[in-house]
Amino acid sequence: NAGVTQTPKFRVLKTGQSMTLLCAQDMNHEYMYWYRQDPGMGLRLIHYSVGEGTTAKGEVPDGYNVSRLKKQNFLLGLESAAPSQTSVYFCATRQGGGPYNEQFFGPGTRLTVL
């Protein structure tokens, strides 16, 4: 089992370019999350999904869009990248049920916007 995978691992964009980050899971989990990690700020939730075909905004959603057309995939899009979006992006999944269930994290995508 691969668990949670993220594509790509690294990416450099110029301001104004667009890109899509892919998160894939083979754990059959209902919940999926996108976080960004910045030094000294921990992880902040961008968007999340509670099931196929659903998405919702997290703490810092501006400048990002998401889609969950298939249960196993959760896509994060940047329509017009800005230097403030330079960060490390993590995807996570969680089994259904209560908040006591842990989240499982992917290895991350390091994005630099010039």
Place this chain on the structure above:
Amino acid sequence: AQSVTQLGSHVSVSEGALVLLRCNYSSSVPPYLFWYVQYPNQGLQLLLKYTTGATLVKGINGFEAEFKKSETSFHLTKPSAHMSDAAEYFCAVGNAGGTSYGKLTFGQGTILTVHP
């Protein structure tokens, strides 16, 4: 709203010394508390979690944490540090109510350095 504060962004210990990483939380409902570890260039992995029941929770790699409701704390400890413990550690609270149900709120992280 729930929040988590980790006291000390950097902690440095000698190999074999006690490790103590501090975490305080704010929650209006009984919390679910987690400690995650992140090794360099990797994702986060669960060390341990508190849900209900016993307040002293044991995790992987010899770590444990004690839930103290009166102090709103969930400090992480390990009796004897190993070089392989060098990593960044995150405390998190699982939201158990309202529109934030099931989401995690993370602390700022503590980088642990272990000296030989």
